[in-house]
Amino acid sequence: MDKLKGKGKxxxxxxxxxxRKESEGKADQVKGRAKDAVDEAGDRAKGVKDSLRSDDDR
Known part of the structure; x- marks a missing residue:
């Protein structure tokens, strides 16, 4: 959402x-990309955790 808002600004x-508005827009886009990276890292960590669990734990 931040990336879209940033592109508009x-x-x-x-x-x-x-x-100033142009710079704010670029900053919002960077913030959006950072949020996406954090979300992706969390998803990867969850996937690794799930893959390490034994079948008995599931």
Whole structure:
């Protein structure tokens, strides 16, 4: 969601010449990518944990 919001802000900033809004948009996009990376790492960790469990534990 942050990435989409950031793209919108960046586009508005470019259209209006508002460098601050453009920078905010870029920052929101970075924040969105960071959140995605954290979520992906959590999913991978869960997958590893699940793969290490024995069939008796499931």
């Amino acid at each position: 960046e586009a508005v900033g470019k259209l209006t010449g508002d460098r």
